Amino acid sequence: xxxxxxxxxxxxxxxxxxxxxxxxxxxxxxxxxxxxxxxxxxxxxxxxxxxxxxxxxxxxxxxxxxxxxxxxxxxxxxxxxxxxxxxxxxxxxxxxxxxxxxxxxxxxxxxxxxxxxxxxxxxxxxxxxxxxxxxxxxxxxxxxxxxxxxxxxxxxxxxxxxxxxxxxxxxxxxxxxxxxxxxxxxxxxxxxxxxxxxxxxxxxxxxxxxxxxxxxxxxxxxxxxxxxxxxxxxxxxxxxxxxxxxxxxxxxxxxxxxxxxxxxxxxxxxxxxx
Amino acid sequence: xxxxxxxxxxxxxxxxxxxxxxxxxxxxxxxxxxxxxxxxxxxxxxxxxxxxxxxxxxxxxxxxxxxxxxxxxxxxxxxxxxxxxxxxxxxxxxxxxxxxxxxxxxxxxxxxxxxxxxxxxxxxxxxxxxxxxxxxxxxxxxxxxxxxxxxxxxxxxxxxxxxxxxxxxxxxxxxxxxxxxxxxxxxxxxxxxxxxxxxxxxxxxxxxxxxxxxxxxxxxxxxxxxxxxxxxxxxxxxxxxxxxxxxxxxxxxxxxxxxxxxxxxxxxxxxxxxxxxxxxxxxxxxxxxxxxxxxxxxxxxxxxxxxxxxxxxxxxxxxxxxxxxxxxxx
Numbered sequence: 001x002x003x004x005x006x007x008x009x010x011x012x013x014x015x016x017x018x019x020x021x022x023x024x025x026x027x028x029x030x031x032x033x034x035x036x037x038x039x040x041x042x043x044x045x046x047x048x049x050x051x052x053x054x055x056x057x058x059x060x061x062x063x064x065x066x067x068x069x070x071x072x073x074x075x076x077x078x079x080x081x082x083x084x085x086x087x088x089x090x091x092x093x094x095x096x097x098x099x100x101x102x103x104x105x106x107x108x109x110x111x112x113x114x115x116x117x118x119x120x121x122x123x124x125x126x127x128x129x130x131x132x133x134x135x136x137x138x139x140x141x142x143x144x145x146x147x148x149x150x151x152x153x154x155x156x157x158x159x160x161x162x163x164x165x166x167x168x169x170x171x172x173x174x175x176x177x178x179x180x181x182x183x184x185x186x187x188x189x190x191x192x193x194x195x196x197x198x199x200x201x202x203x204x205x206x207x208x209x210x211x212x213x214x215x216x217x218x219x220x221x222x223x224x225x226x227x228x229x230x231x232x233x234x235x236x237x238x239x240x241x242x243x244x245x246x247x248x249x250x251x252x253x254x255x256x257x258x259x260x261x262x263x264x265x266x267x268x269x270x271x272x273x274x
Numbered sequence: 275x276x277x278x279x280x281x282x283x284x285x286x287x288x289x290x291x292x293x294x295x296x297x298x299x300x301x302x303x304x305x306x307x308x309x310x311x312x313x314x315x316x317x318x319x320x321x322x323x324x325x326x327x328x329x330x331x332x333x334x335x336x337x338x339x340x341x342x343x344x345x346x347x348x349x350x351x352x353x354x355x356x357x358x359x360x361x362x363x364x365x366x367x368x369x370x371x372x373x374x375x376x377x378x379x380x381x382x383x384x385x386x387x388x389x390x391x392x393x394x395x396x397x398x399x400x401x402x403x404x405x406x407x408x409x410x411x412x413x414x415x416x417x418x419x420x421x422x423x424x425x426x427x428x429x430x431x432x433x434x435x436x437x438x439x440x441x442x443x444x445x446x447x448x449x450x451x452x453x454x455x456x457x458x459x460x461x462x463x464x465x466x467x468x469x470x471x472x473x474x475x476x477x478x479x480x481x482x483x484x485x486x487x488x489x490x491x492x493x494x495x496x497x498x499x500x501x502x503x504x505x506x507x508x509x510x511x512x513x514x515x516x517x518x519x520x521x522x523x524x525x526x527x528x529x530x531x532x533x534x535x536x537x538x539x540x541x542x543x544x545x546x547x548x549x550x551x552x553x554x555x556x557x558x559x560x561x562x563x564x565x566x567x568x569x570x571x572x573x574x575x576x577x578x579x580x581x582x583x584x585x586x587x588x589x590x591x592x593x594x595x596x597x598x599x600x601x602x603x604x
Contacts, residue, residue: 007378008343010528050526054546076546092528209549236545238522241378244535245519246543248565251572256377270564274551 007241010047010092011036016067017087021153025118026083027059027071032093037065040129041100041122041232041260045240046070047092048085052078055097055237057259059121061128071121071153097240098259101126101204101230107136109202112194114215115144116187116207120153122232123206127161134166141194142169145187145211149173149180170194187211188218198223206232213273216263226264233258233272275458277424277431284448285430286318292354299335301328301357301395310335310355321356323425324398324464326413327582331515332362336369336386343522343532347385356423357395359582361404363418364411365515367576372518391442393432394419398464400471403583405596407472409482411580414465424461431457479596480603482577486567488602494556500598501559503591504538510585510593511536511562516570516578537561563595 013036017029028046038044040062047053054076060069074083085091103126111130115123123142130140142161146152152171161169170190172183183190187207203224205215212231219229235247235254242256250269252258266272280288289298298313300321308322309329335355366387373383394415397404406413415422420439424431434440443449480488511517512534519542521535535542538558544550552558570578586594 006344006381008522008530008532010530012528047524047528049528050524052524053522079546234545236543239520241380242375243372243378243380243518243520244522245537245565246521246535248537248543248569250564251569271551274549 008094008239010045010053010094012090013068013093015085015087015089015091018085021071022151024075024151025071025073025153027069028082028085028091029067029069030091030093031067035065036068036093036096038062038068038096039100040103040125042096042098043237043240043255043259044068044070044093044095044097045237046072046082047094048078048081049090049092051081053092053094054078055240055255057100057122057125057232058096059124061132062125063128063132071118071124073118095240097237097255099257101129101260103129103133106130106202107133108138109200110139110141110197111137112196112201112203112219113140113142114187114203114205114207114211114219115142116211116215117146117151118153119207119211119232120144120157123204124154124157126204127157127167131164131167134164137166138197138200140167141196142167143172143187143190143194144170145172145174145185145190145207147174149177168194186214188215191218191222202228202230204230204232209234209273220263226267227262229263230260231263231266231272232260233266235259275433275461277433277458277461278443278449278451279429279431279457280446280449282425282428282430285446288446289313289318289321290315295351296354296391297351298354298356300355301325310357313356323357323395323423323430325395326397326399326401326404327359327361327584328357329584329587331365331513331582331584332358333365333369333515333518335390336366336383337373337518337520337534340531340533341382342525342529343380343382344529347381350385350389353386353390354393355390356393358392358419359397360394360413360415360418361406361411361580361582362515363392363394363415364406364577364580365582366418368516368570368574368578369518371574371576391421391438392419393421393423393439394435396422396424396461396465397468398424400468400475401583402475403586403594403596404472404581405476405479405583406581407469408476408479409577409579409581411577412465413468413472424464426457426460429457431461476596478600478603480599482567482571482579484603485599486571488599489560489563489567492560492602496598496602497556497560500593500595501556503589503593504555504559505591506538506540506555506558507590508536508538509588509590511538513584513588515580515582515584516566517562537565
């Protein structure tokens with residue numbers, strides 16, 4: 001029997017830090033026990049021993065390989081257990097899986113990123129990757145919307161991006177509180193504030209399905225081509241191997257053929273916004 | 275077609291000897307009908323040839339209901355499976371696409387495939403719901419299996435399909451090149467008889483390609499009507515030779531148990547947070563048809579429905595997909 005790596009077997013990663021990002025969201029800092037690297041936008045299956053696993057796109061820089069960060073919203077059975085883990089615990093990792101963002105295709109262009117809610121997690125990884133190649137990019141514009149100011153994660157990220165050459169970051173909230181003096185409204189309202197050279201631009205959309213849907217519609221309205229809109233699809237990616245069928249979206253296994261698709265590739269596919 | 279022959283009596287004796295080095299399964303008539311059964315010295319004579327079709331599909335020999343997929347692949351005695359009809363053999367093609375995929379080869383499936391000699395049996399008659407030919411699957415194997423076997427008078431006649439099949443046959447004593455051309459002609463006649471019986475029985479049933487476009491165009495009302503008897507038991511998927519979805523269940527020590535699953539079960543595509551694109555029964559029901567006749571064909575070459583008809587036979591809601599397709603076609 002050849003000693004090939006078992007595709008179903010996770011390797012262990014030690015949890016070294018837990019960062020509270022918002023009441024529902026934590027970032028887990030993990031040191032993998034095996035050599036591990038990923039392309040930005042690819043995802044991993046992260047498991048709690050004996051409980052279950054779930055797919056996440058790491059939120060850390062793909063250039064940093066000794067540790068990875070995964071940002072997790074408490075929203076179901078497995079994530080509830082994850083949120084109770086303390087540093088020192090071991091988690092399981094399988095992956096990385098799927099097709100991430102084709103960063104090299106963004107060279108020479110303006111990159112518009114529309115993010116919503118917890119969708120900022122994969123976007124942060126993408127932003128790190130783009131910062132790393134910023135000499136080859138025209139501009140990077142982040143437009144991010146959250147429900148309330150408190151729901152916004154990675155708050156220091158915005159100030160840092162606005163102090164980084166070629167990067168701009170804008171925020172909006174659906175429901176402001178007394179501390180908020182910024183934009184109010186859904187994320188697409190921010191598009192009126194930014195000046196983009198659409199003919200030389202690509203757009204990335206990542207967030208809850210409803211935000212992705214209306215974000216894409218707006219991008220098409222303002223003139224983005226269907227093959228220049230990159231969507232990070234979220235389905236029930238369970239095995240990550242293009243086998244178990246849970247993430248089938250039309251003819252695609254999102255885990256294998258995605259999770260990043262251009263709108264052009266999936267526009268005829270049913271239930272993409274569900 | 276070329277045949278090699280061995281006397282039935284000698285074949286049975288050979289099987290008894292082969293039991294020393296192989297685990298053998300074959301189609302045997304039991305109290306419930308024809309099905310794959312383990313073979314031992316006592317039931318060799320009961321092996322059924324030329325008949326369609328075992329109650330369950332061949333799939334479970336390669337994809338067990340439940341297995342620990344984080345364990346090591348165990349070296350096991352090689353296996354021989356005798357009597358698989360071509361609808362089952364054809365079903366393996368799509369399982370191979372998924373489980374022997376070059377990026378992520380399933381080591382358990384792969385081991386079982388390599389470790390199994392497949393001896394397919396030609397069908398010399400049909401059952402009520404057989405419709406392989408409509409989907410371009412012949413009622414006899416010319417590829418996919420290692421050998422095909424026919425029982426005629428007191429002779430077993432073999433068609434060699436793979437080099438492994440040829441090698442397997444060469445170890446049998448008393449094997450003869452079948453010089454009697456009448457056998458080949460007689461078998462051909464039987465094939466023609468079965469094919470015409472299928473054509474008559476499946477009259478009005480659209481072919482595979484047409485079915486795909488009909489399924490794609492069918493409106494919600496059709497899916498609601500035909501799924502009204504569906505209780506989401508998943509029997510259609512479980513018994514299907516090509517349905518291969520599964521669930522991974524975590525056990526302590528980062529172990530994973532892989533268990534067969536079905537898109538007919540509620541919650542199959544549900545994501546954390548509760549969003550579920552297939553929450554209604556008729557949507558899940560449609561999903562299975564879209565998968566088999568539209569999406570899998572768009573992605574893979576082999577057909578994802580081999581026309582075995584078992585999903586019709588097994589459905590406790592009495593749902594007959596062929597009636598649905600005939601309705602869509604008219």
